[in-house]
Amino acid sequence: MTQAVATNQTILVVGGGISGVTAALEAAECGKDVVLVEKNPALGGRTTMLYRYFPKLCHPTCGLEINLRRIKANPRVRVLTMAEVTGIAGTRGDYTATIRIAPRYVNGNCTACGACAEAVETMVDDPFNYSLNRTKAAYLPHAMAYPLRYVLHPSIIGTPDAERAKAACKYSAIDLDMKEETIKLKAGAVIWATGWQPYDAAKIQPYGYDRFANVITSVEFERLADPRGPTGGAILRPSDGKQAKNVAFIQCAGSRDENHLRHCSRICCMASLKQTNYVRESYGEEAKSTIYYIDIRAIDRFEEFYAKVKSDPRVKFIKSKVARIAEDAKTKDVVLHGVDTEGYHRYANTHDLCVLAIGMEPSVPAERIPAEVIADSSGFIEATPEGSAIFGAGCATNALDVNRSVQSATAAALRAIQVINQVARAEA
């Protein structure tokens, strides 16, 4: 895989989440050669970690399955995982990218039989569940991981656990001598699709994310609802594992706030509306969701979904920016303090669990992209400089939902193809 041959007619896609995968496939299905680089051990990115999508409440893994089938069937897409682009040199139509590949300690012989995981004793934080649980230090990233291949956590290398893993593998798939390597790849155009990360909730001090066990983020809540998640799909609060039936959702946690993220993250209103469904699904008439909001931004067709949630008597909307959260020392319940702007009265509301609808920031802010791009004030890629062929896609360009990320990635694929076709014409 690391000998992947690439030319200046190759499109390099950086980031293997839904945007990168889409850009890679859409370009490859137009007949272009693509190298898709992902820093994690498996493709799929953050959409894989969502339980359901709004507004259909369908499952992201359904679309992932289709996309993975497309990848498996298309020899034009070559995938490098555990790989990061550290440098891009050259010009439009003629780039050389430097790619650092971290050791996986598991080679292509791996059949994903799981014997190494059985042998290993060390437990590590499970990144797939935002570290809400622990997993074996020899692990398959998740059930739909592609490549379907185990990973050894670097912390066990040099320990007897690593030797146990190696001994357990009948197929010589474990290679403890793997080293980090750096390769160079040619590319005519680059699609930068490194996606987003949740804003650091601990920075919103009045909400006590770092102090109160029962204040969590929306992405963590998503894992609680997922049957593949740390609780097997049960909505249990972290402090005591009690069923969280009375859940508060705080909108604009970090977003629309010049002290944190100045932009609106677009997806969080819909995400919370969706998540009230999880509470309802789990606890029926006992479920109680309260959404604290400034404006409900259920844009375009999503309005219908908002209307549906609004009609649920078990969901309450309070127009208020929550001022602070306190914790009941005995029960560990969370108490939200603020002023309801509709009628201007103060409240101190107790909930089992508080979910911060956390804002999106670029996972690689523009100044850390090893190439020149035009950035906006939040570090998203706003545009491509004249004469360059480095194109942003998906949440690297803005806070977008999945649908718009895919749209953006499809557009980026065309921009890259325009360059490749020019190169091809020039060389013909």
Added chain:
Amino acid sequence: MADMKTAAYICRGCGIGERVDAAQMAKIAEKEGKMNLVRSHEFLCSASGVQMIRDDIEKESVTHAVIAACSRRAKTEAFHFPAIALSRASIREGVIWSQPDTPEARETTQEMADDLVRMACAEVKKMKVPAGNPDVGRNKRILVVGGGVSGMTAAVEAAKAGYEVVLVEKEARLGGWAAKLWKRVPYREPYRDPADTGIDKLAAQVQSDKRIKVHLNSTIARTGGAPGRFTVEVATESGAVAAEEVGAIIQASGFTLYDATRLTEFGYGRSPNIVDQAGLEKLAREAAAKGEPIRRPSDGGEVKTVAFVQCAGQRDATGRHLPYCSGFCCNTSIKQALYFKDANPAVDTVVIYTDLRTPGNGEDFYRSAQAKGVVFTKGKVLSVEPTDKTLTVRFQDLILNEDTAIENVDLVVLATGQVPNSGVNIDLPPEEQEKLEVKPVSILNLAYRQGKDLPQLKWGFADSHFICFPYETRRTGIYAAGPVRRPMDIAQAIEDATGAALKAIQAVENAELGRAAHPRSGDLSFPIVRLEGCTQCKRCTVECPFGAIDEDEKRYPVFNESRCRRCGTCMGACPVRVISFENYSVDTVGSQIKAVDVPDEFSEKPRILVLACENDAYPALDMAGMRRLTYSPFVRVIPVRCLGSVNTIWITDALNSGYDGVMLMGCRHGEDYQCHFVKGSELASYRMGNIDDTLKQLALETERVATYEVAITDIERVPQLINDYAAKIKEIGLSPLKGFG
């Protein structure tokens, strides 16, 4: 193709060798499966195992192979042999990982493995490597319908990639709505001030591009054909008709503003000082042309106060107006308020809204307006009443929760929404079409059996239902872009049109190679019909979710292979079974069903056939295996492309051969359907609704056929469904038809 030479490869790795008797499986492949070559390997996906298969293909001329190892979803790179027909028996996930590792289970586990080998051998012999469609279209020009921002962008972007474009615009000039704007909402830092529309530049770019041919004053009179070979009649106002040959189509027919005259409560039409957003743009352009401030339309008086009414006729719960939000109007009102504020900060501008929706960096634009003194009031406008020269705006203040009013308003702007120009709603029955006040005019005039325009999703928008696949319309090679797809602003329309241009390019490239489009991208198989057996029942032409099949004058089906998405719904529909794919047919599945060894009635070993959607139910079963969740050893699972492809003959054959029950597992249907072929699971459920009669004829209990909606996340539920069903079969007893098959 050369003579068929078959081979079976049995893997003993991953515990298969320990859990089941691989030698017995090999024997079955040889004796019952009649495989010409049978080999077993301790680690088949290893380099040596793969080399062994490769050598057999090259040196032994193997053309058809069975791989009895892991699931077809695993080790796809290793077992990638595109030149031969391949069937994979899931011995790992489907047998040893889903069965308990106990001595008691050994016998039934072995039977499962043996049957899977029998099934794979039976299947592979009925398969052919798709030779590809000989009747491919090679036209690579792209037709763009609509000359607004979306259409022009699509045209320019496709041309930049080297493709020729034909652009058809019904008006006398390019530009669409954007040409009617004075300024647009800012789309780059610092997101502070209204920006130039750039529309003249874009139009000039279209007109000067040699690759783009423009038809003005023109509409589409007829569209026939398929990707790679569409023939389009372009009718000009004068009556002349030009014929264009194109390979793919982008429909960027845009929107019409919601008719403000229907908003009687807001007084539109009762005073020239009440305008919609387009009306305000017109005032702004006229004023700018004269170098004057915007004046009160009624008498040219000075404008001192302007009120913007958000969601006018939108987000309406009464059923009288638009139920949706158009997404762009909050930013547009902010922009229009700045037309006044930037010209004269003393003008009072107030935006009355319920939720202000300025996503992304629109937030900075909102801040900019606040800094410039635009007032935002959370309220619901109750009425706009003309008084002498001005207007009174009454509204419910949602913060103070009281009814209040603003008097002496010089100008009221109603933020009405976008209504898509999507043509005829082909899903509306003719009698409903008759009742429509305004008869919609078709945009594409498709000469398709299923109707003239793109199917609509909701409220007239020709959007895709898929979150992961926003461009997938139900008409292959025809893509909707811009506000006809869903409500959107200029920035999004530009991005959307660029993406649609890619999809159109992809469609022509795929069409040339005879490859399927999403979701079976790259599939070279296509439906082959034996017309001599056809009874002209029209089920295939009616049921095809993608409108791929037309009818000739004798009512025989005419397959347009490049429009086909290879779901097999036609195959499932056909009562006389004359439709098949080279690698997927009534026979490939039927022979697997018959290959299973059905124990006699005294064995107490029922056989349950599971037909599982390959995209959702089958992966869920696979992942259940990966989690070592066990299920009844009596099931025999066959993945199907879509439940829509399930032909009822499979079910009657299974029951006649002594199976005790049939489970169909497909995707959710109904409003939030998840079927990736749109209608497949729904049609299957409808067909199964009729199977009760068949069961009665066979004197069988109706429980013997059961349909389930299964999602890919149902990893724990699927084994449970199977076990519950197996218990149910035990309860009602084994099939009385055993031994008669």
